[in-house]
Amino acid sequence: MARGSVDVHVVRGDDGTIRIVTASPVGAPDFTRAVLDAAGAVLTWSVLGSPGLPMAEIHDAARAQQWLWAVYGERVAGAVHACATGELTDARVPTDPTPLAGSAARLGFGHWAARWWPASHLDGIPALQPDLLGLELAALTHECQQLFDDDDDQPDDCVAKLIGDHQVALDPLIQWWHATPPPTDTARQLESVLRSVDDAADGAGLDGPALRHLRSALTQPRRPDGTPVDPATLFARHDDYALAAGEPLVTGGRLIARGSGTNDWRRYPPGFVDASETAVSWTARALGARRQIEVEVVAHIAAPVTAVPLAAEVQVNDGPRNRVPLSRRVDAWTGRADLDLPAGDTEPRIQLGVLLPGFDPGPGPEGGADRDAVRALVRRRLAAAAQLDTHNSPSQEGTYGPFLAEIAAATTDEDY
Incomplete structure (x- = not known):
């Protein structure tokens, strides 16, 4: 992050909310924004631009004062206080960027990666191992504790839960650390994460075999034996997944039309659907007097195998939107339903998307260009990560x- 002073816009809205407006674009799609719930405020960054200071929407200025000065500097904290007391409604204020601003940006990006990383067999983008990412998020959250307070309205202040949910990755993380030569950037990063997790677990009163092993490893002299390890193998999960497995969804009848649907990442949780633009496809067939649509959606490698109400939303010729229940068959979600087509209509206009009812915010703008930009971003990051693992001199993204x-993902030898 640049250390030079940058002006931000501090403004009080009619509803009393105070906003700190930076250069981040407004109105960008959800999947291009990193978001962090802090004490009294929500912080937002664009992941597609250069990392910088966050936008802030402050709903409780008194609570936010504990971290405002440490992220934006004392002048911005003073302007927010003046807005809260009614002395000021609008001001341009120079910032004094601080180390906490950089750590907060990284934590926000980590939460973005946990939610929006576009893992895809079709596009050649490997998934991030969730337990490994979860432990690093726990370490970062611990380092950013100044952003949070004791209220329970900050879901991102979840150190104990993150450690409890992802401690299965501690032993392989220690193995990776022991096998990595001390002077390297990766070794320093591994040790920093392990020590932060240990400190956070101690502060939260957590215990158990994995955490006791961690504490023992950190108190013993480290003697790397020079034996290389493959991080992708250390953290590999063996899921019941094989691309193009199972019987094809073919029902016979006369082919009317086929096409691709929209894969809007906002409409289902992470880990359900392959993120590729070509993951959603449909085929319309004539079966005597009936018209039927068959839907096939390539599943994410981590997609649940238990029953879930994933569905396709089908619209024919600008008519009503109808839902088709989907079921998982190893590597795909599939389903079929009858179509209501006007007599003689042999080339229907069909729009189709995939969603999880109850989670779905509804269809949004097309967004294909933004999704392509996200894929380009993660490909650059994976290339930098591979360079770091090999040469310890990556071209960092801020x-x-x-x-x-x-x-670890950059070293995977799976079929991506």
Whole structure:
């Protein structure tokens, strides 16, 4: 992050909300923004631009004062206080960027990666190992504790839960650390994460075999034996997944039309659907007097195998939107339903998307160019992570340097 002073716009809205407006674009799609819930405010960064100071929407200025000065500097904190007391409604204020601003940006990006990373067999983008990413998020959250307070309205202040949910990755993380030569950037990053997790677990009163092993490893002299390890193998998960497995969804009948649907990442949780633009496809067939649509959606490698209400939303010729229930068959979600087509209509205009009912915010703008920009971003990051693992001299994306999960993903030898 640049250390020079940058002006931000501090403004009080009619509803009392105070906004700190930076150069980040407004109105960008959800999947291009990193978001962090802090004490009394929500912080937002664009992941597609250069890392910088966040936008802030402050709903409780008194609570936010504990971290405002440490992220934006004292002048911005003073302007927010003046807005809160009614002395000021609008001001341009120079900032004094601080180390906490960089750590907060990295934490926000880590949460973005956990939610929006576009893992895809079709596009050749490997998934991030969730337990490895979760432990690094725990370490970063611990380092950014000044952003949070004791209230329970900050879901991103979740150190104990992150450690509890992802401690299965501690032993392989220690193995990776022991096998990595001390002078390297990766070794320093590994040790920093392990020590932060240990400190956070101690502060939260957590215990258990994995954490006791961690504490023992950190108190013993480290003697790397020079034996190389493959991070991708250390953290590999063996899922029941094989691309193009299972029987093809073919029902016979006369082919009317086929096409691709829209793969809007906002409409289902992470880990359900392959992120490729070509992951959603459909085929319309004539079966005597009936008209039927068959839907096939390539599943994410981590897609749940238990029953979930994933569905396709089908619209024919600008008519009503109808939902087709989908079921998982190893590597794909599939389903079929009858179509209501006007007599003689042999080339229907069909729009189709995939969603999880109850989670779905509804269809949004097309967004294909933004999704392509995200894919380009993660490909650059994976290339930098591979360079770091090999040469320890990556071209970093600002404060969003490669996470350990990205370094491990960049070394995978799976079919991506």
